[in-house]
Amino acid sequence: MPSLILKKGREKSLLRRHPWIFSGGVQKVEGSPKMGETVDVLGAGGEWLAYAAYSPESQIQGRVWSFERETPIDAGFFRARLKTCLEARQTQGLDIPQGACRLVAAESDGLPGVVVDRYGDWLSGQFMSAGAERHKGDIAAALMELTGCRGFWDRSDSEMRTKEGLMPHAGLLLGDEPPELVEIDEVPGRFLVDIRGGHKTGYYLDQRDNRRAVAAHCKGQDVLNCFSYTGGFGVMALLGGAASCTNIDVSAPALALARRNVELNGLGQENVEYQNADVFEALRVYRDEQRRFGVIVLDPPKFVESRQQLQQACRGYKDINLSAFKILRPGGLLFTYSCSGLMSDDLFQKVVAGAALDSGRDARIVRRFTQAPDHPIALHFPEGSYLKGLLVQVM
Secondary structure (H helix, E strand, C coil): CCEEEECCCCCHHHHCCCCEEEHHHEEEEECCCCCCCEEEEECCCCCEEEEEEECCCCCEEEEEEECCCCCCCCHHHHHHHHHHHHHHHHHCCCCCCCCEEEEEEHHHHCCCCEEEEEECCEEEEEECCHHHHHCHHHHHHHHHHHHCCCEEEECCCCHHHHHHCCCCCCEEEEECCCCCCEEEEECCEEEEECCCCCCCCCCCHHHHHHHHHHHCCCCCCEEEEECCCCCHHHHHHHHCCCCEEEEEECCHHHHHHHHHHHHHCCCCCCCEEEEECCHHHHHHHHHHHCCCEEEEEECCCCCCCCHHHHHHHHHHHHHHHHHHHHCEEEEEEEEEEECCCCCCHHHHHHHHHHHHHHHCCCEEEEEEEECCCCCCCCCCCHHHCCCEEEEEEEC
16 A cells, blocks of 8 residues: 655654644655555654545645554445444434434544535535545445435535645535425524535534524514525524514525525514625624614624635624624624634634724623534544634623
């Protein structure tokens, strides 16, 4: 088998079970491995460390499949690991057929680059690394068998794949084609999900518990749902008794689906507003109009893809939080989130605190949020923690 031989001292992270091997830590490549092929990973002294998928065009040149030498990386390996993923969700009561659940959370589930979500009878997955792409047939087949789902739709259409030397791709992988929209039950709400063309795999399952938390604080409140996408937070706010809800998103199709989700839940449209606009600009308009809200939700897309963008991202987060603070009523609540993994919890709190200071508002943190439990964080892979949120009350 071809091998990656590490530079002296670069085996330390692997001994701590971290699954990434950066190109700068590789002394040489022995043999001629193909993209995504499994290779032995050896220390500078020749000691065996792991099996990894080879990715010659990525900064992460190897992603570890297994630290057990007796475990061959074949179809049986993937089926066994996927079975473990499913059992973990079932033990927690997360994988119910009529609902939605992240079944595979990439490195945190021991399957680097593999993300698979279940929406009712349909699977939607992303294969974001060279190794994941090479083995996606075995992975899809095993999941179809283990779940009994009707079809598997490949949503590997992210530009992030180009970092692995892979072209973006989407389409049917196995089974039947999914319908245009799939209905899921996210108690107490129901939602329509666009598996084929929606964001990521179709929906943001990582915010499931946080949507319920918002609902618990909205009774009688005027709610502003920013970056609303298909209205998840808005629907839950209305189900929680909100007096009104304004959804803002730059995507007209997303807002159209948000309207359908409101109707699906038997909620009237008379107290719901849909604004197709840039959130940054809309917040400034509300500030100038002196419009006020009791609850504001800020759930922006990922602002930072690299450390070079971190300072710019901080300015973006501060901008929207500053505007939100200025239009909250006294005693109002701000639910503010960041899904940027490079934005640490401490830095995010500092940005929000700076926004409150510049707005002239006193505020306090009432609660902290993270990703839903079907998005686990492996102890040896802290990068798996990416979603952070704060519930802030202005005084």
